[in-house]
Amino acid sequence: MKFVDYVTITVRSGKGGAGAVAFRREKYVPKGGPAGGDGGDGGSVYLEGDPNLYTLLDLRYNRHHFAEDGQPGSGKNKKGRDGRDVIIRVPLGTVAKITETGEVIGEVLRPGQRLLLAKGGRGGRGNAFFKSPTNQAPRYAQPGEPGEEKNITLELKLLADVGLVGFPNAGKSTLIASISAARPKIADYPFTTLEPALGMVYVGEFRSFVMADLPGIIEGAHEGRGLGIRFLKHIERNAILLFVIPIVEAEPGRVYRTLLGELEAFNPALLEKPRAVALSKLDLVPEDEREDRVAAVKAELPDDLPIYPISAVARIGLETLKEGLWRQLQELRAAAEATT
Structure with missing residues (x-):
């Protein structure tokens, strides 16, 4: 399945139904009074988080999402039917923005979470609503309110516990393929990975975390060089950044500092993440x-940095790496719970 992390859609909520002007017409009930029902509310458009999705591919070919209009009211105080809502399922980590202004509407982070994109118009009041002691036969009703139409830009930022950061051919794809069921493309040339891959890493029998393999970063990625600028945003949602540096590098310290520099140039807040x-x-x-x-x-590396010598091919040090990352994640979760 093709990975798509950016798409623009058009959404339109339904307009409200008009209220009715009607009067009771029953035998033996003279001057029955007003009996016009209210119009139904228009349908709204929502995003809903779906943990089974990881791409916005479906929305690239389905860009228009229109909710149903509310139905008008009728006599005998009958309310019009509300318009049906439109629910757009998206992966967790999807951010919604107004296309023209860039204003952020919100983000979907939890399964089943709903985010309102366009609210349906309210149905108009029927003439029965306006009855009063001084106006016993109102001959007017409200029209329904119009709906909203918006162009919405959806941007996906992958949610993962551990994100792999490194230069091309550092061994990131081999690592995630060795410790999870993810099967990214692996080859001996730069930029083999052209799209992110997610893998579930199991630590023992009952513990697990999600790891993300992202395309390699090169020097100048924050300026648009290579593929890094397109995928750096996914690093923002990773709890821990795992820098993958080949032990045979001539200057591993310089590689580490270069990667840090690219992250800082893209978003300084990334330096606050555990590494x-x-x-x-x-x-x-x-x-x-x-x-x-x-x-x-x-x-050559900072003293307080957890460092794990590994070989994904020979399966050396992988269990130690998984246990160490799991402990680091547990410490993060405990700290987060203590502050809430």
Whole structure:
């Protein structure tokens, strides 16, 4: 399935039905009085979070979403039927904006959460509503209120517990394929990954978290170079950033600082997210040299950074990595609960 994370749609809510002007016409009931019913309300347009979706592909080919109009009222105080709502199912992490102004309407973060895009018009009051001691036979009713029509831009920012950050060919896709059921394209050339991939990582039998493999970042990505500018926004929704740096890099410290610089240039708030480092491709270092190489790389990186030497191909250090990330996530959740 093609990954689509940006689409513009047109939504229109239904207009309210008109109120009725009617009077009772019954045998033996002279001057029965007003009996015009209210019009029905117009249908509204909502977004609804669906955890089974991960792309906006369907909306690319279905861009118009119009709710039903409310029906007019009728005699005998009969209210018109309300118009049916339109529910647009979207992946979790979808942000809705007014296209022309860029104003954010809201975002869908939870399964079943609904976000109102266009409210239906209210139905008009029938003449029975306006009856009073001084106006016992009103001959007027309200028209229904009009609906709303808007152009809405939907932008998907993937929700994941752990997001993989690294240069092309750092081993991100191999890692997520080794520890989850995700099957991203893997090949020995840059930018093999052209779209994000999500994978469920299981830690033991009953624990799990979601990992996101994002296309590689290159220097200058925040200025539009490579594919990074298109996918950097997905990093905003990841709880932990896992930097994947090959242990055979000549200057791993410089790689780490370059990646941090790109994130900061795109959104400085990204530097506040918890981080960890996976030193990938450990199998390329001879066994008798691994300990010294790991120590040398750690010396170039911040002391407080969790660092995990791994080989996704040889399946070295993967369990330690999963356990460490799980503990880090649990600490984050505990801290979040303590502040609420």
